[in-house]
Amino acid sequence: MTKSVRIAAWNVNSLKVRLPQVLRWLGEQAKADKPIDALCLQELKMSDDKYPHRELEAAGYLNLVAGQKTYNGVAIIVRRSALASMSSDIETTFINPIRNIPGNADEQQRILAATVCFSGLQPLRLVSAYFPNGQSPDSDKFAYKLGWLTALENWLKVELANNPRLALLGDFNIAPSDIDVHDPSKWIGQNLVSVDERAAFQRLIDLGLSDSFRMFEQVPKSFSWWDYRMMGFRRNAGMRIDHILLSDALKTKCSASLIDKEPRKWEQPSDHAPIIAEIQA
Known part of the structure; x- marks a missing residue:
């Protein structure tokens, strides 16, 4: 049987509120014999000291966190039983962690990267990303978004050179094309679909991501x-604004990519659904 891992991303829009849904979803996936081996979370909206390590570790997951009070925040959680080593040591599980984009002064917690060694696979470099929203093209927040995207692109060039097996997962706050928007005519002139944002998305693809x-x-x-x-x-x-981009080395190993809409139907849901990609050995 071919070894594979399932990697996922989910903007939970407050982990304090959505923790029951995260635990339920992870449990249901495991019961269906489709366990999630790595889950990148966005928009935690909590500081590091408030992160529910105990609850997630009790469910069998180790956690790397870059939290922020009230806003933003990202995490990478991995299933302990899927690791090459059954160690519970975070330092040996998450190799070469990076918090935020190096060289880009920014207090907002939007990037968390680490290399993880899963059993039967070569190491994977996972990047959990929460892109800025941008608000509107005529706002300071939009200018911040474009600057952030440029910094991300420049950093990813280096990351890809050093880590050919890389996956960029998260809430990009960009719908790449009109087919990713329910009614493109209603979004003309707005953020998430602007020419500048879509060009920035394409530049990420041009780095060697799919x-x-x-x-x-x-x-x-x-x-x-x-x-x-x-x-x-x-x-x-x-809109489809959550994405999993894969490097060329992982693209050839990807056997499935999907959106799981079920959690969006649950009581008190996030406004985002989890997305999943399956990577073969």
């Missing part, structure tokens, strides 16, 4: 985010 979701035939109008307002999820008025 959009894993588009490597496979998908159902039309497949989205990962739906506004809480105006029955967005019920109407499927959503």
Whole structure:
């Protein structure tokens, strides 16, 4: 039987609120014999000292965290039983961790990277990313987003050179093309779909990354985010702004990429659904 790992990303929009959903989802995936081996979380909205290490470790997961009070925050959690070593030592599980983009002065916690050694596979470099929203193209927040994207691109050039087996996972706050938007005409002139943002996304692809979701035939109008307002999820008025980009070395090993909409149906859900990619040995 071919060894594989399932890596995932999920903007939980407050881990304090969504921890029961995260634990439920991880448990249901495991019961279905489709365990999640690595989950990159975004928008934790909690400081490091508030992170629920105990609860996730009790469920069998080790955690690397870059938290921030009230806003932002990212994490990488890995299934202990999937590791090459059964050690519970975080320092030996998460190799060469990087918090935030090196050389880019920014207090917002948006990037967390580490190399993980899973049983039966060569090491994987995982990057959990929470891209800025941008608010609107005429705002200071949009200028910050574009500057952040440039810093990310420059850093990833180095990361890819040093780590050919790299996956960039998370909430990108960019819909790459019109097919990733429920009604493109309603989004003209807004952030998430602007020419500048889509160009920045393409530059990431040009580094040698591939959009894993588009490597496979998908159902039309497949989205990962739906506004809480105006029955967005019920109407499927959503956008695909959460992505798993894979380096060339991982692209050839990817056997599936999908969006799991089920958790969006649960009580008090995140406005995002988890996304998954399966990587073969």
